[in-house]
Amino acid sequence: MLAELTHRCPLGCPYCSNPLALDPRESELDTRTWARIFREAAALNVLQVHLSGGEPGARRDLVEITAAAHSSGLYTNLITSAIGITPATLARLADAGLDHVQISIQDSEPVSADHIAGYQGAFARKKELAAEVVRLKIPLTVNVVVHRANVERIGAMVEMAIRHGASRVEIAHVQYYGWALHNREALLPTAEQTARALQVVEELRRQHRGAIVIDAVVPDYYAHFPKPCVGGWGRRSLNVTPAGKVLPCHAAESIPGLEFWSVRDHSLADIWANSPAFNAFRGTAWMKEPCRSCARRDIDFGGCRCQAFAITGDARAADPVCHLSPHHDEVVALTTGQRDVPYSYRVNRKSRVKVPESHMR
Ligand code: SF4
Ligand code: FES
Numbered sequence: 001m002l003a004e005l006t007h008r009c010p011l012g013c014p015y016c017s018n019p020l021a022l023d024p025r026e027s028e029l030d031t032r033t034w035a036r037i038f039r040e041a042a043a044l045n046v047l048q049v050h051l052s053g054g055e056p057g058a059r060r061d062l063v064e065i066t067a068a069a070h071s072s073g074l075y076t077n078l079i080t081s082a083i084g085i086t087p088a089t090l091a092r093l094a095d096a097g098l099d100h101v102q103i104s105i106q107d108s109e110p111v112s113a114d115h116i117a118g119y120q121g122a123f124a125r126k127k128e129l130a131a132e133v134v135r136l137k138i139p140l141t142v143n144v145v146v147h148r149a150n151v152e153r154i155g156a157m158v159e160m161a162i163r164h165g166a167s168r169v170e171i172a173h174v175q176y177y178g179w180a181l182h183n184r185e186a187l188l189p190t191a192e193q194t195a196r197a198l199q200v201v202e203e204l205r206r207q208h209r210g211a212i213v214i215d216a217v218v219p220d221y222y223a224h225f226p227k228p229c230v231g232g233w234g235r236r237s238l239n240v241t242p243a244g245k246v247l248p249c250h251a252a253e254s255i256p257g258l259e260f261w262s263v264r265d266h267s268l269a270d271i272w273a274n275s276p277a278f279n280a281f282r283g284t285a286w287m288k289e290p291c292r293s294c295a296r297r298d299i300d301f302g303g304c305r306c307q308a309f310a311i312t313g314d315a316r317a318a319d320p321v322c323h324l325s326p327h328h329d330e331v332v333a334l335t336t337g338q339r340d341v342p343y344s345y346r347v348n349r350k351s352r353v354k355v356p357e358s359h360m361r
Contacts, residue, residue: 001041001074002050002239002250003034005065008058010083012118012345013106014183015147015174017250018054027243031061033263035068037240040268042072046238049074050102054242057084063092070097077102079143082129083122090129094136101133102170104143108156116149118345127164134165142166146197146219147174147187148338154200162212169212171201173219177251177306179346185339194222221335225296226303226319233281233305238272246271248278251306255315281305281315288316290324 007022029037038049049069056062057080069076077100078085078093085093090101103126107113113123133140142161146154154171161169173194174180174187189197201216208214220227230237230249239247245260246268252258259276272278280286284297291302302308303319311320311334312327320327 001046001048001237002052003037003065003069004052004054004239004241004250005034005056005062006054006058006242009053009055009081009346010058010119011055011081011122012347013116013145013179014118014343014345015145015180015187016346017175017178017180018346019178019251019253020182022054023242028059029240029242029244029263031064031068033244034065035072037263037268038069038072038074042074044269044272047075048077050077050079052079055081055084057081057089063089063096066093066098067096070099075099079104080129081117081122082126083119085129087129087132090132090136090138094138098138100139100141102141102143103130103133103164104145105157105160106145107150108153108160112149116343118343130164130166139168140164140166141168141170143170143172145172145174146189148189148193149187151189151193151197154197155204158204158208158212158214162208166212168215170215170217172217173197175217175220176310177254179344181310183344184334185337186341186343188221188335188338189219190338191222191335194219220304220307220321221331223321224323226300226307226321228300229304229307229319232301234272234278235282235301238268238278246275246278248281249304249306252277254306255309286316288318290322290326291318294324 006028007018008025051066056078066076076098078098079102082103105126106116110123114120130140142164144157158169176184180187205214234248239250240263241247244262244264246263247260258280261271261275287297287302291297303322305315308317308319309315311330317327318325320331
Protein backbone atom coordinates (compact mmCIF):
# COMPACT_ATOMS: atom_id res chain seq x y z
CA MET A 1 0.00 0.00 0.00
CA LEU A 2 1.21 3.45 -0.90
CA ALA A 3 0.20 5.95 1.78
CA GLU A 4 0.47 9.44 0.32
CA LEU A 5 0.49 11.30 3.61
CA THR A 6 0.63 14.76 2.03
CA HIS A 7 1.17 16.45 -1.30
CA ARG A 8 3.21 19.18 0.41
CA CYS A 9 6.88 19.01 -0.55
CA PRO A 10 9.82 21.39 -0.37
CA LEU A 11 11.18 20.12 -3.69
CA GLY A 12 9.65 20.82 -7.07
CA CYS A 13 10.95 17.93 -9.22
CA PRO A 14 9.59 18.25 -12.77
CA TYR A 15 9.15 14.44 -13.01
CA CYS A 16 6.91 14.11 -9.96
CA SER A 17 4.11 11.59 -10.48
CA ASN A 18 1.74 13.52 -8.20
CA PRO A 19 -1.32 14.94 -9.98
CA LEU A 20 -1.23 18.49 -11.36
CA ALA A 21 -4.03 19.39 -8.91
CA LEU A 22 -2.52 18.73 -5.48
CA ASP A 23 -4.57 18.01 -2.34
CA PRO A 24 -4.36 21.00 0.04
CA ARG A 25 -3.19 20.61 3.63
CA GLU A 26 -6.71 21.26 4.99
CA SER A 27 -8.03 18.13 3.28
CA GLU A 28 -5.36 15.74 4.65
CA LEU A 29 -6.42 12.73 6.73
CA ASP A 30 -5.67 12.98 10.44
CA THR A 31 -3.48 10.65 12.51
CA ARG A 32 -6.38 8.55 13.85
CA THR A 33 -7.76 7.90 10.39
CA TRP A 34 -4.35 6.75 9.14
CA ALA A 35 -4.06 4.44 12.16
CA ARG A 36 -7.46 2.95 11.31
CA ILE A 37 -6.46 2.49 7.65
CA PHE A 38 -3.29 0.63 8.68
CA ARG A 39 -5.29 -1.75 10.89
CA GLU A 40 -7.71 -2.37 8.04
CA ALA A 41 -4.82 -2.86 5.62
CA ALA A 42 -3.16 -5.45 7.85
CA ALA A 43 -6.51 -7.26 8.15
CA LEU A 44 -6.63 -7.28 4.32
CA ASN A 45 -3.21 -9.00 4.32
CA VAL A 46 -1.31 -5.94 3.12
CA LEU A 47 2.36 -6.57 3.97
CA GLN A 48 4.12 -3.28 3.31
CA VAL A 49 3.25 0.37 3.57
CA HIS A 50 5.24 3.00 1.73
CA LEU A 51 4.97 6.27 3.66
CA SER A 52 5.20 8.75 0.85
CA GLY A 53 3.97 12.09 -0.46
CA GLY A 54 4.88 14.79 -1.39
CA GLU A 55 7.33 14.83 1.44
CA PRO A 56 6.09 12.79 4.42
CA GLY A 57 8.40 14.84 6.67
CA ALA A 58 5.97 17.75 6.15
CA ARG A 59 3.56 15.89 8.49
CA ARG A 60 4.12 16.87 12.14
CA ASP A 61 2.60 13.52 13.17
CA LEU A 62 4.91 11.38 11.01
CA VAL A 63 6.34 9.55 14.04
CA GLU A 64 2.84 8.71 15.34
CA ILE A 65 1.74 7.60 11.86
CA THR A 66 4.82 5.37 11.54
CA ALA A 67 4.25 3.89 14.99
CA ALA A 68 0.63 3.13 14.07
CA ALA A 69 1.68 1.36 10.86
CA HIS A 70 4.34 -0.61 12.71
CA SER A 71 2.04 -1.67 15.54
CA SER A 72 -0.49 -2.88 12.94
CA GLY A 73 2.16 -5.34 11.76
CA LEU A 74 3.04 -3.61 8.48
CA TYR A 75 6.59 -3.35 7.10
CA THR A 76 7.22 0.40 6.95
CA ASN A 77 9.21 2.13 4.23
CA LEU A 78 9.74 5.89 4.36
CA ILE A 79 10.11 7.46 0.92
CA THR A 80 11.66 10.86 1.52
CA SER A 81 13.34 13.74 -0.28
CA ALA A 82 15.46 13.99 2.92
CA ILE A 83 14.40 17.61 3.38
CA GLY A 84 12.42 18.00 6.58
CA ILE A 85 13.69 14.81 8.27
CA THR A 86 16.21 15.88 10.92
CA PRO A 87 18.54 13.39 12.66
CA ALA A 88 16.35 13.76 15.78
CA THR A 89 13.19 12.90 13.81
CA LEU A 90 14.93 9.96 12.19
CA ALA A 91 15.95 8.59 15.59
CA ARG A 92 12.33 8.88 16.78
CA LEU A 93 11.14 7.17 13.59
CA ALA A 94 13.58 4.33 14.21
CA ASP A 95 12.25 3.98 17.76
CA ALA A 96 8.71 3.96 16.34
CA GLY A 97 9.62 0.88 14.28
CA LEU A 98 10.60 2.29 10.88
CA ASP A 99 11.96 -0.65 8.85
CA HIS A 100 13.45 0.96 5.74
CA VAL A 101 14.26 4.32 4.14
CA GLN A 102 14.28 5.26 0.49
CA ILE A 103 15.95 8.49 -0.64
CA SER A 104 15.89 9.61 -4.25
CA ILE A 105 18.83 11.47 -5.77
CA GLN A 106 18.55 13.87 -8.67
CA ASP A 107 22.11 13.75 -10.02
CA SER A 108 25.73 13.05 -9.05
CA GLU A 109 26.64 16.71 -9.69
CA PRO A 110 25.45 19.07 -6.94
CA VAL A 111 24.52 22.06 -9.13
CA SER A 112 22.55 19.92 -11.57
CA ALA A 113 20.93 17.96 -8.71
CA ASP A 114 19.71 21.15 -7.02
CA HIS A 115 18.54 22.54 -10.34
CA ILE A 116 16.46 19.43 -11.06
CA ALA A 117 15.00 19.44 -7.54
CA GLY A 118 14.29 23.17 -7.73
CA TYR A 119 15.83 23.51 -4.26
CA GLN A 120 19.24 24.87 -3.40
CA GLY A 121 21.09 22.65 -0.95
CA ALA A 122 19.00 19.51 -1.56
CA PHE A 123 22.05 17.53 -2.73
CA ALA A 124 23.95 18.12 0.53
CA ARG A 125 20.91 17.39 2.73
CA LYS A 126 20.34 14.02 1.03
CA LYS A 127 23.94 13.02 1.65
CA GLU A 128 23.64 13.95 5.33
CA LEU A 129 20.39 12.05 5.88
CA ALA A 130 21.70 8.98 4.04
CA ALA A 131 24.70 8.91 6.41
CA GLU A 132 22.38 9.15 9.40
CA VAL A 133 20.15 6.33 8.11
CA VAL A 134 23.19 4.09 7.73
CA ARG A 135 24.53 5.13 11.15
CA LEU A 136 21.22 4.01 12.71
CA LYS A 137 21.52 0.71 10.79
CA ILE A 138 18.24 1.21 8.93
CA PRO A 139 18.39 -0.42 5.48
CA LEU A 140 18.71 2.25 2.77
CA THR A 141 17.59 2.22 -0.86
CA VAL A 142 18.79 5.03 -3.08
CA ASN A 143 16.44 5.76 -5.91
CA VAL A 144 18.11 7.17 -9.03
CA VAL A 145 15.54 8.89 -11.23
CA VAL A 146 16.81 8.98 -14.79
CA HIS A 147 15.95 11.41 -17.59
CA ARG A 148 17.66 13.37 -20.34
CA ALA A 149 19.62 15.72 -18.07
CA ASN A 150 21.33 12.99 -16.02
CA VAL A 151 21.13 9.78 -18.09
CA GLU A 152 24.82 10.04 -19.00
CA ARG A 153 25.75 9.89 -15.30
CA ILE A 154 23.98 6.68 -14.20
CA GLY A 155 27.34 5.10 -13.32
CA ALA A 156 28.37 8.09 -11.18
CA MET A 157 24.99 8.06 -9.42
CA VAL A 158 25.27 4.36 -8.60
CA GLU A 159 28.81 4.96 -7.27
CA MET A 160 27.34 7.72 -5.14
CA ALA A 161 24.63 5.40 -3.78
CA ILE A 162 27.33 2.89 -2.83
CA ARG A 163 29.35 5.63 -1.12
CA HIS A 164 26.16 6.63 0.78
CA GLY A 165 26.01 3.06 2.15
CA ALA A 166 22.86 1.96 0.32
CA SER A 167 22.13 -1.76 0.27
CA ARG A 168 19.97 -1.39 -2.80
CA VAL A 169 19.78 1.06 -5.67
CA GLU A 170 16.78 1.47 -7.88
CA ILE A 171 17.41 3.00 -11.29
CA ALA A 172 14.06 4.30 -12.42
CA HIS A 173 13.63 5.96 -15.78
CA VAL A 174 10.97 8.65 -15.50
CA GLN A 175 7.46 7.39 -16.13
CA TYR A 176 5.28 9.97 -17.81
CA TYR A 177 2.38 10.69 -15.46
CA GLY A 178 1.37 13.83 -13.57
CA TRP A 179 4.09 16.48 -13.65
CA ALA A 180 6.39 14.21 -15.66
CA LEU A 181 3.83 14.02 -18.47
CA HIS A 182 3.55 17.80 -18.30
CA ASN A 183 7.38 18.05 -18.66
CA ARG A 184 7.83 15.18 -21.11
CA GLU A 185 9.53 17.14 -23.90
CA ALA A 186 12.18 18.40 -21.47
CA LEU A 187 12.74 15.03 -19.74
CA LEU A 188 12.62 12.36 -22.44
CA PRO A 189 16.05 10.89 -23.28
CA THR A 190 16.96 10.08 -26.88
CA ALA A 191 16.98 6.53 -28.26
CA GLU A 192 20.81 6.56 -28.27
CA GLN A 193 20.99 7.71 -24.65
CA THR A 194 18.48 5.05 -23.62
CA ALA A 195 20.28 2.21 -25.40
CA ARG A 196 23.57 3.25 -23.81
CA ALA A 197 21.89 3.52 -20.38
CA LEU A 198 20.65 -0.07 -20.61
CA GLN A 199 24.21 -1.24 -21.41
CA VAL A 200 25.62 0.78 -18.53
CA VAL A 201 23.17 -0.81 -16.07
CA GLU A 202 24.24 -4.30 -17.19
CA GLU A 203 27.92 -3.32 -16.75
CA LEU A 204 27.18 -1.90 -13.29
CA ARG A 205 25.40 -5.10 -12.26
CA ARG A 206 28.43 -7.17 -13.28
CA GLN A 207 30.84 -4.78 -11.61
CA HIS A 208 28.99 -4.56 -8.28
CA ARG A 209 27.59 -8.09 -8.00
CA GLY A 210 27.47 -9.03 -4.32
CA ALA A 211 28.11 -5.45 -3.15
CA ILE A 212 24.76 -3.88 -3.90
CA VAL A 213 21.41 -4.91 -5.40
CA ILE A 214 20.67 -2.93 -8.56
CA ASP A 215 17.04 -2.89 -9.69
CA ALA A 216 16.19 -1.12 -12.91
CA VAL A 217 12.90 0.06 -14.33
CA VAL A 218 13.01 -0.08 -18.13
CA PRO A 219 12.26 3.20 -19.94
CA ASP A 220 8.66 2.80 -21.07
CA TYR A 221 8.63 4.55 -24.41
CA TYR A 222 11.51 2.48 -25.77
CA ALA A 223 10.16 -0.90 -24.65
CA HIS A 224 8.86 -3.65 -26.96
CA PHE A 225 6.18 -4.82 -24.53
CA PRO A 226 4.62 -2.72 -21.77
CA LYS A 227 5.22 -3.16 -18.05
CA PRO A 228 2.56 -4.96 -16.00
CA CYS A 229 1.67 -1.67 -14.39
CA VAL A 230 1.10 -1.89 -10.61
CA GLY A 231 1.18 -5.67 -11.04
CA GLY A 232 -2.24 -5.50 -12.72
CA TRP A 233 -5.09 -3.13 -11.90
CA GLY A 234 -6.70 -3.98 -8.54
CA ARG A 235 -4.65 -7.17 -8.18
CA ARG A 236 -2.06 -6.42 -5.52
CA SER A 237 -1.63 -2.77 -4.69
CA LEU A 238 -3.58 0.27 -3.63
CA ASN A 239 -2.84 3.91 -3.10
CA VAL A 240 -4.45 6.17 -0.49
CA THR A 241 -4.30 9.89 -1.37
CA PRO A 242 -3.67 12.61 1.25
CA ALA A 243 -7.40 13.39 1.29
CA GLY A 244 -8.41 9.71 1.64
CA LYS A 245 -9.41 8.58 -1.84
CA VAL A 246 -8.29 5.03 -2.58
CA LEU A 247 -6.86 4.53 -6.06
CA PRO A 248 -5.74 1.38 -7.90
CA CYS A 249 -2.61 3.31 -9.01
CA HIS A 250 -1.11 6.70 -8.29
CA ALA A 251 -2.25 8.24 -11.60
CA ALA A 252 -5.74 6.72 -11.74
CA GLU A 253 -7.43 10.10 -11.25
CA SER A 254 -6.13 11.10 -14.69
CA ILE A 255 -8.70 8.73 -16.23
CA PRO A 256 -12.03 10.55 -16.47
CA GLY A 257 -15.27 8.86 -15.45
CA LEU A 258 -13.87 6.56 -12.75
CA GLU A 259 -15.63 6.61 -9.37
CA PHE A 260 -13.19 6.52 -6.44
CA TRP A 261 -14.35 5.77 -2.91
CA SER A 262 -12.87 7.37 0.18
CA VAL A 263 -11.73 5.89 3.48
CA ARG A 264 -13.87 8.58 5.08
CA ASP A 265 -17.00 6.72 3.87
CA HIS A 266 -15.95 3.08 3.40
CA SER A 267 -13.66 0.49 4.93
CA LEU A 268 -10.56 -0.47 2.95
CA ALA A 269 -11.94 -4.00 2.48
CA ASP A 270 -15.18 -2.62 1.02
CA ILE A 271 -13.25 -0.31 -1.32
CA TRP A 272 -10.90 -3.09 -2.44
CA ALA A 273 -13.75 -5.48 -3.24
CA ASN A 274 -16.56 -3.22 -4.38
CA SER A 275 -15.49 0.25 -5.47
CA PRO A 276 -16.26 0.99 -9.13
CA ALA A 277 -12.73 2.26 -9.84
CA PHE A 278 -11.07 -0.96 -8.60
CA ASN A 279 -13.45 -3.10 -10.63
CA ALA A 280 -13.19 -1.03 -13.82
CA PHE A 281 -10.13 -2.85 -15.20
CA ARG A 282 -9.90 -6.01 -13.10
CA GLY A 283 -9.53 -9.30 -14.92
CA THR A 284 -9.58 -9.34 -18.73
CA ALA A 285 -13.27 -8.82 -19.69
CA TRP A 286 -12.73 -5.07 -20.26
CA MET A 287 -9.96 -5.63 -22.81
CA LYS A 288 -10.18 -4.78 -26.49
CA GLU A 289 -8.14 -6.29 -29.29
CA PRO A 290 -5.22 -6.88 -29.60
CA CYS A 291 -5.02 -7.58 -25.83
CA ARG A 292 -8.24 -9.62 -25.63
CA SER A 293 -6.78 -12.52 -27.65
CA CYS A 294 -3.09 -11.95 -26.80
CA ALA A 295 -0.99 -14.65 -25.12
CA ARG A 296 0.55 -12.02 -22.85
CA ARG A 297 -2.69 -10.64 -21.46
CA ASP A 298 -2.18 -12.43 -18.11
CA ILE A 299 1.49 -11.38 -18.03
CA ASP A 300 1.34 -7.62 -18.59
CA PHE A 301 -2.44 -7.12 -18.21
CA GLY A 302 -2.48 -4.88 -21.29
CA GLY A 303 0.13 -2.56 -19.75
CA CYS A 304 -0.79 0.72 -18.11
CA ARG A 305 -4.35 2.09 -18.21
CA CYS A 306 -3.22 5.62 -17.43
CA GLN A 307 -0.67 5.60 -20.24
CA ALA A 308 -3.24 4.13 -22.65
CA PHE A 309 -5.58 7.00 -21.81
CA ALA A 310 -2.87 9.69 -21.85
CA ILE A 311 -1.71 8.74 -25.35
CA THR A 312 -4.77 7.27 -27.09
CA GLY A 313 -7.63 8.88 -25.15
CA ASP A 314 -9.05 5.39 -24.46
CA ALA A 315 -8.24 3.74 -21.11
CA ARG A 316 -9.37 0.33 -22.48
CA ALA A 317 -6.87 0.40 -25.33
CA ALA A 318 -3.65 -1.63 -25.26
CA ASP A 319 -0.85 0.38 -23.73
CA PRO A 320 0.58 2.04 -26.90
CA VAL A 321 4.10 1.28 -25.69
CA CYS A 322 3.31 -2.27 -26.92
CA HIS A 323 4.54 -2.82 -30.48
CA LEU A 324 1.27 -4.71 -31.18
CA SER A 325 -0.87 -1.67 -30.36
CA PRO A 326 -2.47 0.11 -33.34
CA HIS A 327 -1.36 3.35 -31.63
CA HIS A 328 2.30 2.34 -31.27
CA ASP A 329 3.34 4.81 -33.99
CA GLU A 330 2.23 7.64 -31.69
CA VAL A 331 4.75 6.50 -29.07
CA VAL A 332 7.47 6.19 -31.69
CA ALA A 333 6.68 9.76 -32.80
CA LEU A 334 6.94 10.95 -29.18
CA THR A 335 10.44 9.51 -28.84
CA THR A 336 11.70 12.11 -31.29
CA GLY A 337 9.85 14.94 -29.56
CA GLN A 338 12.62 16.13 -27.21
CA ARG A 339 12.86 19.91 -26.80
CA ASP A 340 15.12 21.92 -24.51
CA VAL A 341 12.31 23.86 -22.87
CA PRO A 342 12.44 25.08 -19.24
CA TYR A 343 11.11 22.72 -16.59
CA SER A 344 7.68 23.44 -15.25
CA TYR A 345 8.35 22.80 -11.55
CA ARG A 346 5.85 21.00 -9.38
CA VAL A 347 4.76 23.67 -6.97
CA ASN A 348 2.31 23.36 -4.12
CA ARG A 349 1.34 26.83 -3.02
CA LYS A 350 0.70 25.45 0.48
CA SER A 351 4.29 24.25 0.74
CA ARG A 352 7.25 26.57 0.90
CA VAL A 353 8.70 25.76 -2.48
CA LYS A 354 11.05 28.40 -3.77
CA VAL A 355 12.57 27.90 -7.17
CA PRO A 356 15.45 30.38 -7.41
CA GLU A 357 15.71 32.30 -10.68
CA SER A 358 19.21 30.91 -11.10
CA HIS A 359 17.73 27.42 -11.17
CA MET A 360 15.40 28.15 -14.07
CA ARG A 361 16.91 27.34 -17.42
FE1 SF4 B 1 0.24 -6.87 -23.58
FE2 SF4 B 1 -1.95 -6.17 -24.98
FE3 SF4 B 1 0.51 -5.88 -26.05
FE4 SF4 B 1 -0.55 -8.31 -25.68
S1 SF4 B 1 -1.30 -6.69 -27.08
S2 SF4 B 1 1.57 -7.69 -25.24
S3 SF4 B 1 -1.68 -8.03 -23.73
S4 SF4 B 1 -0.33 -4.79 -24.27
FE1 FES C 1 -2.25 3.92 -13.63
FE2 FES C 1 -0.31 2.47 -14.80
S1 FES C 1 -0.13 4.36 -13.68
S2 FES C 1 -2.38 1.90 -14.47
